[in-house]
Amino acid sequence: MATITLKSPSITVKLPEGLSGERLLAFSPFNNWLKTLTSSLSLQRSNPSHPFHTDPYSLHSITIQSFDLFGRAPDQRLGFLKLTADVRNAANETLPGSVFLRGPSVAMLVMLIPDDVPAGAKNEMDERYVVLTVQPRIPAGSLEFVELPAGMVDEGGSFAGTAAQEIREELGLEIPESELRCLSDMVAESRGEEGGEGLPAAMYPSAGGCDEHIPIYMHERRVPRDTLKEWTGKLTGLRDDGERITLKLVKMKDLWREGRYDAKALAAVALWEGLRRESKL
Numbered sequence: 032m033a034t035i036t037l038k039s040p041s042i043t044v045k046l047p048e049g050l051s052g053e054r055l056l057a058f059s060p061f062n063n064w065l066k067t068l069t070s071s072l073s074l075q076r077s078n079p080s081h082p083f084h085t086d087p088y089s090l091h092s093i094t095i096q097s098f099d100l101f102g103r104a105p106d107q108r109l110g111f112l113k114l115t116a117d118v119r120n121a122a123n124e125t126l127p128g129s130v131f132l133r134g135p136s137v138a139m140l141v142m143l144i145p146d147d148v149p150a151g152a153k154n155e156m157d158e159r160y161v162v163l164t165v166q167p168r169i170p171a172g173s174l175e176f177v178e179l180p181a182g183m184v185d186e187g188g189s190f191a192g193t194a195a196q197e198i199r200e201e202l203g204l205e206i207p208e209s210e211l212r213c214l215s216d217m218v219a220e221s222r223g224e225e226g227g228e229g230l231p232a233a234m235y236p237s238a239g240g241c242d243e244h245i246p247i248y249m250h251e252r253r254v255p256r257d258t259l260k261e262w263t264g265k266l267t268g269l270r271d272d273g274e275r276i277t278l279k280l281v282k283m284k285d286l287w288r289e290g291r292y293d294a295k296a297l298a299a300v301a302l303w304e305g306l307r308r309e310s311k312l
Contacts, residue, residue: 040069045094050109055095058109059186060134064242068116071228088126091117108186131241135233137194138181138295140214140249140303141202142283145256159283162202162262163290166276171292177279178293181245194248201276203265206250214302215246217311236294247299 035044035052046052055061068090075087094115101110116128141162148158161179168176182197184190191208198204219232233244265278281289283303290296306312 037065040065040090042090043092045092047095047097050095050098054109055112058112058132060132060242061112063134064130064132067229072118074228083120086120086122086124088118088120088124091119093117127239129240133183133241133243135184135190135231136181136243136245137184137190137197138179138234138245138247138299139194139198139202139211140179140247140299141198141204142249142251143259143262143280144251144253145259146253147256148253156284157282160259160280161283161286163279163281163296164201164276165279176292177290179247179290179295179299181295190246191248198250202278204252206252211248211250213246213248214299214306217306218302221306221309221311234294234298245295245298247295247302249299249303 032048033046033052035046035055036042037044044052044055046055072088072090075081075083078084081087094117095112096115097113098109099111100107102108110133112132114130114132116130117125118128119125143160143162144155145158148155152158163177164180165175165177167174168178180197180201182193182201184193189208190213191211194211195206195208198206213232215232215234231244231246233246235241235244237243259280262278263280266276279289286296287300290300303312
C-alpha cells in the first residue's frame, strides 16, 4: 500500500493498489470533502462557543480502502471511493470516520398541470401532478424503486445543467436551465445563511456514511390534459448506461405517500410546502 503526504492539511494518505496519488487528487468529491472537513475542524478553535472548543478534534490520517472506476478503458474515471479518516482529540477520543465518497447529485420535482385548469383555481392542487421514475435500484434490493428523477453531477458539471440533462434523458422534456428553480437555494436565501461550516445548500440522504448531497430543483409546466395519460407507463432512460426507467404520475398532494421510500421526494415535499407557506412560491 503506497502512501502520499498532503500539504494542506499535512497528513498522510494510504492508497490501495491501482490508485495513484494523481488520480486521487484529481477527484473533486475527495477534495471538496477534505476542504469542508478541514474548515469545520478549524471552527473548533476559532469559535469559543463550539462544543469541542476546549478539546478540539484533528484529522491525523486517511486510508483509502477501495475505489470504483466508471467508463471504459482508456477513458475510465474515478467514480466511488471508500475511506477511513482518523479523527481524534488530545484525549485520544475518536469520531466515526468511515466514509463513502461519490460526490453530489441533483433531484428534480417536475409538476404538470392540465392547461384547462385556471391558475389559482381552488382545484389546482388536485390537478397538480408529479412525474416519478420507477427503476431498478440494486443497492436498495429493489427492481421497482419509486423516486424523483435524479442524477449524479459529472466532474466539472453544474447542478442546473445536470438537472436539465436528467429531465431530458429520463422524462423526455426539454427545459432550459433558466426555467429551473432550486428549492434548496431558495430556503438558504430565505434564512440568510452566512458563515458556519459552509455546507452546500442541499439535502444529505445519509450523512452518517456518505458525502452525497442533493439540491432539489423544481419546474412547473401546463400541458394539454390528454398528454398526461401518455406519461404513465412511458419507458425512458439510457439503455447503454443500464437504465430501465418507467414513468409514473401521482398527484402532488399524494407525493409524501407515493414517494415514502425516497428521501429526495420527502425532502421535496417539505421544501415545497414550507416555501409556499412563507409565500416564496
